[in-house]
Structure formats: structure tokens, C-alpha cells
Amino acid sequence: MSASLVGIVLVSHSAAVAAAVAELARGLAGGGDLAPVLPAGGTPDGGLGTSSELICEAAKAVDRGAGVALLVDLGSAVLTVKALLAEGDELPEGSRLVDAPFVEGAVAALVTASAGGDLDAVAAAASEAYAYRKE
């Protein structure tokens, strides 16, 4: 794994959703080396919710020094990541909340990060997924 890839954290209220979306993104991102991507879903005891502890652990684990893109599903996942970014030093330097749809954004982010895109490029690719209309 190159030392300069952007890391990705997928934050969902559900551990299963976060893990499955991570697996889906890996499966769709093509062959070759992939950027580090980890799920941070649910609460530490396995319930539905968000856990700053799990989010911070995952962010540290995917940090390669090129920044960390955090994708979130809804509600308090957004608040938790924003609170961590605004007030604290728990998240690695260069962590960013990415405004993107969760599933499509995760795939786009992983593809772009794996191709060596920087944090701006990863965030832009994930956000662009909002423009993909299904009808």
C-alpha cells in the first residue's frame, strides 16, 4: 500500500450496513491495490447508533498521512463527526466529513482514493454521486 493514499471511514447507525457498504465498495472498486477503507457502524455493544470511539479508531487505522474522508449515513452520525471535527483532536490531521450519498459516495471515494486522488479529489468524487439520477 502506497504511503500517500487517502483513508476512508464509513459511518452508519448500523454495524451491518457499514460493513456491507465497505465490502460492496471494495468489490466494485476494481482490481489492484485499494485505499484503506473501514466501517464504523453502530454502538460498541452492537446496537444501532453512532459511536465516536469506533469512528476515531477506524479513522486512525486508515490514516496514511494523506487525510481521511468520513462518509456518514444520517442524523446523529452527521452530528457526531461534525462535533469531533469542530471541537477535538481525536480525529487524525486532515480528516474531513464528506457530503455525499452513503453507498454511491463510498464507491466513488474508494475508486478515487485507490487511484491516488488527494482528499479534495476524493471528496469531490463522492459528492458528485449526488448528481447521479435514477430516473
Added chain:
Amino acid sequence: MGSDDVTDTFGAGFLVRWLAAVAEDVDREADRLTELDSAIGDADHGANLKRGFAAVTEVLGKEPPPSPGAVLTAAGRQLISTVGGASGPLYGTLLRRAGKTLGEDAEVTRERLAEALGAGVAAVSQLGGAQVGDKTMLDALVPAVEGLRSSYEAARAAAEEGALATVPLQARKGRASYLGERSIGHQDPGATSSALLFAALAETAGAEGVA
């Protein structure tokens, strides 16, 4: 200090005792908070806050921080990491931003605390994108901070009044906003727990002769 001595400054210990009083009040009122939250939310507000403030009390008891600012910063960090849902980040942000605003001063006044909590309230408003009138904790917090510029009692009364004033409002933020008009007629759980914070502050100040 004797209760007949009145002082207008306080140190870290006062805020530690305030947060311990909050933990007691939240513990006592947990069922009521959960009941309010089951009407318009996801019925976990009481349990979440109980767990969060118990953890705050434990952390502050283990290693008392050196300054009022450090007390609030440590408490806020603890709330963000132990309380899931929206209330952890929101209350955590309130206290952490207030703590940072107080800085490292060893003694602060009520006016300084009002200013610091005001900064915390602004951060909460920014984080959740809510304003007064949206049927959230801000409906109690904003008037409470305003009241705190006059006295601890004024802050308590204003917070209580603000919480009651959420009953006829329609929720425009948070889980309750999904209910639309059905959120009308219920008191907001977040505003109710915010009022508890200021009731505990007035209790602690009264008991210790801090004006």
C-alpha cells in the same frame, strides 16, 4: 465556606460539584425524560444522559481538572464519547466549547461562565443548524444563558420557562421533526434536560453561597 458568606468567583471544584448535581438530577428524572422522548423521539434520552453524566462524574472524580475550563472540556469530551445519538455531540459541544472559552483561568465569575456557555450555545446552534423556536434544547439554553447574566436563579427560571414554551411548538429539527404536526403538544426532551442543567447550577450556587 459558610453559606452566609457570599462570593462572586468560583474554581474548578464548583463546576465538578455542579456536574455531579446534574448527574443526580438526570438520574432522578431519567424516566420522565425517556417518557417525553418516547412521545416524539426514540425513547432513549433519559438512559443516554444518565449514562453520559455518570461517566462525567466518574472521570472528574478520578482526576479533578486544574481549572474551570478544563472541567468543562473534559466533561464535554466524555459526553461525546459515551452518549450515542444526537444528545452526546450536542451536550458535548456545549460544554467543550464553553471550556475552551474559559481557557486556563483558575477562578471565574458568573458573568464569565455566562459568556462561555453563550459560546457553547452558539456552537450547538451551528452544529445542529437549529434556532430558538425549532423545539430543541436551544429553546431552554438561549434564555438560560441570557438569564445567567443577571443571576443563577434567573437562569434557572428562564430555562424552565423555555422548556415549557416548547409544548405548543412544531419540531423543525431532530427525530421529532419527522412527526410534523404530531410533535405539537409535547414538551421537548432536550429542552427539558437543558433546564435540569441550570436547575442544578442554581442549586449548587445556592448551597455554596456563590452569587
